[in-house]
Amino acid sequence: MSLRRHLLNRCLRWTEKPLLSRGSPQMLRRVLEIQARLFFRGPRDVDANWQEVPDGPRALWLVPSQAGARVILYIHGGGFVFGSPQTHQAMLARLASRCKARAVLPTYARVPEARFPAPAKDVRAAWDGLRRAGIAAQDIVIGGDSAGGALVFALLAELCAEGRALPAGVFGLSPLLDLTFSGRSFRENAGRDVLLPVQRASEMVQLYLAGFNPSDPKISPLYADFQGAPPVWLCASDTEILRDDSRRLVARLEAANVQVTFREEHDLAHVWPLFQNHLPEAQATIEALADWIKALPLAAGSERLGREVEN
Secondary structure (H helix, E strand, C coil), rough: CHHHHHHHHHHHHHHHHHHHHCCCCCCCHHHHHHHHHHHHHCCEEEEEEEECCCCEEEEEEEEEECCCCCEEECCCCHHHCCCCCCHHHHHHHHHHHHHCEEEEEEECCCCCCCCCCCHHHHHHHHHHHHHHHCCCCHEEEEEEECCCHHHHHEEEHHHHHHHHCCCCCEEECCCCCCCCCHHHHHHHHCCCCCCCHHHHHHHHHHHCCCCCCCCCCCCCCHCCCCCCCEEEEEEEEECCCHHHHHHHHHHHHHHHCCEEEEEECCCCCCCHHHCCCHHHHHHHHHHHHHHHHHEEEEEEEEHHHHHHHHC
């Protein structure tokens, strides 16, 4: 592990974890947006522009100079409270550049202005809008981090249950999958996690669910049925409180005969790929994810375009 990992972990523990422990939704949104502009930089060959997804939410589109048919639909995290396409723009720009894919980062309703199921409806509208725009399901990869991971895997379970066309693959970066917080790591890693404060979890759930049952599979996709799902890629750190969400999902996916790749790294911060400008481990994780995405098959009519871009 790199020296930068040790320095970053100390910085996060001393500055960001206290902020997340006490900050109001408005403060957290404002600070994270400023930090993203100051510290996160994406590659210069990726164009960024805002446009509506057809009959869906407003989205930030990231388009590399050589973009093929692949589209990454990415749902940002932030405890359903903060975070935005801009806070995750640099990370997704790097991933999109490595994959030669377009990335679409939709906005969605957040707490406290909205409650469940409003965010999930916005994410479904983004998926449906891409399909309505003529993009083949097989050309889309969906992914998300933290709370965005909950929305992504809930969408996947919904598509599986409805018998709809499915994306080529799904990935999660330190995904939140169980809003009952029953995983052993939630307690064991409370003091080891350098970023997430355990004490605010119940507050987040109360604000987000407003009385809905947190064990509902539409809310906690760990309990959903993924029979027939496409390949899944996950990563989590062994010291974060959400570690066991990924471990348990891996077990459920394997029991359903779903192809799954899981990278569990040592002593890294929650959603460490965000720090791709500064952390060698973040760059390595993005490279591994990009290789996985590039290996996924495209729709039949899109394969030629993909090969032309590669060449």
